[in-house]
Amino acid sequence: MAFNKKNMLDISLSKVEHPSVRAAKKEPKLRIIGLVILIIFFIFSIYGSILIGNPYGVVSFFILVLASGLLVRIVFRKEYQLYKKGKTEEVSKWNMYLKLMLLVLIGYPLLSIPRYSAGTPLKTLLDGYAALIAAFGTLGILSRIFVLNKKPKLGFKLTYTLIILASGGASGLIFIIFRMIG
Amino acid sequence: MDLVNDLIHDKNVRIKTASMLLIILVASVSLWSIYGASVLGFSMNYNKNLGTTFHRVTVNIEGQEVLPQIEPLNLTITGSSSGCQSCGKNQNQVSLSSINYTVQEQSKSRSVILVAYKSKGAIFDMTIATDFLWSHNECLDDVNRTAAFLFTKITLGDKFFQFYTLSYSVQCAAYTLTMYTSLLPLNSGAYNRSFVMANYVPANESGGRVSLELVKLNSPVTLSQNCHVLGKVAGEMGTIYSMNRTLAYLAERYRTIEAEAEYLAKLVSQQLKGYDGVILRNIAVIMDGCTYDSDCSNIGQGYVCLGQSCGPCFSCSQDSQCTSQFGSGWTCYQGCCRDPSYQPPPAPPPSNIDWVCVANCVAVDCICALYDISCPGPPICDLCVIACGACVLLPNPVTCGACILCAEIELLYCISQCTS
Numbered sequence: 001m002a003f004n005k006k007n008m009l010d011i012s013l014s015k016v017e018h019p020s021v022r023a024a025k026k027e028p029k030l031r032i033i034g035l036v037i038l039i040i041f042f043i044f045s046i047y048g049s050i051l052i053g054n055p056y057g058v059v060s061f062f063i064l065v066l067a068s069g070l071l072v073r074i075v076f077r078k079e080y081q082l083y084k085k086g087k088t089e090e091v092s093k094w095n096m097y098l099k100l101m102l103l104v105l106i107g108y109p110l111l112s113i114p115r116y117s118a119g120t121p122l123k124t125l126l127d128g129y130a131a132l133i134a135a136f137g138t139l140g141i142l143s144r145i146f147v148l149n150k151k152p153k154l155g156f157k158l159t160y161t162l163i164i165l166a167s168g169g170a171s172g173l174i175f176i177i178f179r180m181i182g
Numbered sequence: 183m184d185l186v187n188d189l190i191h192d193k194n195v196r197i198k199t200a201s202m203l204l205i206i207l208v209a210s211v212s213l214w215s216i217y218g219a220s221v222l223g224f225s226m227n228y229n230k231n232l233g234t235t236f237h238r239v240t241v242n243i244e245g246q247e248v249l250p251q252i253e254p255l256n257l258t259i260t261g262s263s264s265g266c267q268s269c270g271k272n273q274n275q276v277s278l279s280s281i282n283y284t285v286q287e288q289s290k291s292r293s294v295i296l297v298a299y300k301s302k303g304a305i306f307d308m309t310i311a312t313d314f315l316w317s318h319n320e321c322l323d324d325v326n327r328t329a330a331f332l333f334t335k336i337t338l339g340d341k342f343f344q345f346y347t348l349s350y351s352v353q354c355a356a357y358t359l360t361m362y363t364s365l366l367p368l369n370s371g372a373y374n375r376s377f378v379m380a381n382y383v384p385a386n387e388s389g390g391r392v393s394l395e396l397v398k399l400n401s402p403v404t405l406s407q408n409c410h411v412l413g414k415v416a417g418e419m420g421t422i423y424s425m426n427r428t429l430a431y432l433a434e435r436y437r438t439i440e441a442e443a444e445y446l447a448k449l450v451s452q453q454l455k456g457y458d459g460v461i462l463r464n465i466a467v468i469m470d471g472c473t474y475d476s477d478c479s480n481i482g483q484g485y486v487c488l489g490q491s492c493g494p495c496f497s498c499s500q501d502s503q504c505t506s507q508f509g510s511g512w513t514c515y516q517g518c519c520r521d522p523s524y525q526p527p528p529a530p531p532p533s534n535i536d537w538v539c540v541a542n543c544v545a546v547d548c549i550c551a552l553y554d555i556s557c558p559g560p561p562i563c564d565l566c567v568i569a570c571g572a573c574v575l576l577p578n579p580v581t582c583g584a585c586i587l588c589a590e591i592e593l594l595y596c597i598s599q600c601t602s
Contacts, residue, residue: 030582034573037589041548041567048545051424057549064564068571080576088578096580100572104565111561120559128560128595135587143580 038065075099097140104136235393235429235470239415243401248414252422255396290314309337315346316454325354329446331454346373346457348405350446357435358383359442365405365461373405375463378412380443382435383471392472392492393432395419399464406451406458412466413443419468430542435470475516486518495519539600544592559599562592 042061049057072080076099079091112125236255241248286309287294297308316331328351335344346365352358361380368374378397397415399408420436423429450458472487486495495518498504504512504519511522548563566588573582 028577030577030579031574034570034577034582034585037585038567038570038574040589041563041570044541044545044548044563047541048549051542051545053421057545060549061567064567065571068568069575071568072572072575076572076576083576083578091578093578093580096578100569100580100584103568107565107568108561111564115561125560128562128591131560131591131595132562132565132588135591136584139580139583139587143583 071103075103093143097143101136101140104132108132235432237395237419239395239397239419241397241399241401241411241415243399243403243411248411250415250418252418255394306338309335311335311337315457318449318453325352327352327445329449331457348446348450348454350442352442356385357438358385359439361409361443361446363405363408368462372459373461376405376408376461376465378408378464378466380412380416380439380466380468381471382439382469384435393419393423393429393470395468397464397466397468399466402460402462403464404458404460405454406447408461408464408466409443409447409450411464412468413440413447415466416440416443416468424542425546430539432470436468439468475518486516486520488519488521488524534601535597536600540593540596543596543599547592547596559595562588562595566592 042058045057045061049055076096079096082088082091108129112120112129116122116125237252238255240251240253242251243249282298284296284298285293286296291314293312293314295310295312297310299306299308311334313333314330315333316329318327318329320327328349330347330349332347332349333344334347335342344367346367348361348363348365350361350363352360359380359382361378363376363378365376366374395415397412399411403411416436417440420433420440423436424433472492475486484495485492496504496507497517498514498519499517501512501514504514508519508521513520513522513524515524515526543559544563547559547561548567566585569581569588570585573585
């Protein structure tokens with residue numbers, strides 16, 4: 001009997017993955033996506049610095065990266081601790097989304113102040129704000145529908161394909177708005 | 183101590199503290215942006231007029247440092263489509279037929295021309311004597327550079343007027359650049375004033391808008407230093423234009439002017455030492471020539487590209503009308519008289535995305551966070567870097583989704599700005 005129990009336990013361990021293990025497998029892919037985009041922005045910062053002829057662009061990039069580090073440790077402190085402990089499934093993504101949305105709502109106007117004082121038209125800044133809110137709103141709705149309800153049948157790839165397609169559509173609309181305003 | 187611990191462990195206090203820290207963080211980034219702009223020495227007022235191509239540049243020189251103050255120049259002139267209607271009615275114009283030219287002396291180093299003209303019934307004799315003091319020719323495979331330094335004395339009766347001229351011309355397949363400097367002498371080692379006209383004319387490029395910088399130096403400089411300072415101003419303007427995606431095409435042209443002005447400065451300091459005197463008052467015009475009529479639209483209504491520069495349209499239907507009015511070589515093109523240097527422009531390029539412009543747009547938007555000299559776009563890139571940093575540190579669908587979306591919006595914004 002004991003022998004059989006051990007065998008059953010072995011079988012269950014080999015065939016059924018714990019949710020945190022499954023989530024941990026997805027994370028490197030997501031991290032790579034973020035890293036690639038970050039590297040692209042870094043390359044553009046170097047290009048911008050060359051264009052201007054001083055290293056301020058690269059410096060600003062590193063300050064922003066530092067700001068994102070501080071953001072994670074301050075705003076997403078609880079989530080980060082859970083992530084470090086490997087309890088990724090316990091991380092409330094909806095709360096994270098709300099905090100991120102709040103960050104955009106507060107951070108964008110604050111970042112717009114120096115630009116406005118430096119001459120960037122208010123209309124351009126408002127367009128960008130509207131575009132970001134629309135895009136993050138889309139992200140929230142899609143996340144709510146496809147990611148946060150934890151439907152086991154929906155695969156990772158399918159979910160993200162849908163998100164990218166839907167956000168592409170939303171972005172297409174934003175592009176049209178930009179063109180119309182421009 | 184317990185109170186402190188309680189406060190630290192109290193959830194609400196933690197959230198409030200985190201929010202405050204976040205606000206302080208973002209505000210500090212904003213303040214850094216303002217600081218960055220002020221450190222760079224650019225006037226905020228300038229940036230309130232983004233996209234202008236006419237500027238007044240006042241240059242102060244402190245030691246070896248050239249400090250240009252740039253402000254927009256309101257040069258809008260409203261012209262009529264048929265040009266000046268009342269010109270010539272009340273002016274003392276000299277009829278061309280009444281002028282006689284006689285070459286009295288012509289050699290490699292000197293020429294003397296006697297000009298006799300009739301005005302109000304009286305005959306005047308004017309002598310124009312020109313001494314060729316120095317010349318320089320450089321013919322390379324891709325570029326020809328010529329420079330000359332002349333002394334001209336115009337004598338009219340017992341009065342005379344004398345000045346020096348430094349002319350510099352660079353010709354290559356892509357452009358023609360001319361720098362013409364006139365110098366009024368004060369004494370043997372100094373000049374009273376100078377006027378420089380630097381004109382860049384693209385060969386067959388899409389023109390865009392015509393630019394003009396009126397430069398005034400507040401400090402006396404030598405002739406070679408004057409060229410050097412103008413080069414610096416052109417370089418500064420090039421940097422400013424490179425920040426504006428619709429005017430980025432001007433940046434390369436201004437950098438060419440900068441490089442050639444530096445080259446001329448070196449030539450003068452090395453080969454014209456005897457004439458490299460101090461100039462008390464310096465004024466210069468740096469301009470970019472036109473190719474298309476649309477290049478001149480920002481000057482005023484009815485302005486067209488006459489040849490190498492903009493001017494009012496003088497209506498015509500055939501070439502003979504232009505030649506009879508302005509002389510041989512003038513042609514009639516699209517209902518306006520054009521000077522002999524005018525070449526019909528190539529057809530404008532078809533509507534497409536300018537990917538170099540997109541790259542510049544993203545680059546400028548990304549470095550604007552702290553280096554806010556003239557950010558034309560919204561601060562999307564700043565948020566993208568923060569979101570992507572969060573995605574790397576705490577990867578999950580929310581942070582990484584925000585990163586992807588943000589990058590997408592930035593790209594779309596730049597594509598929308600750079601689609602012709």
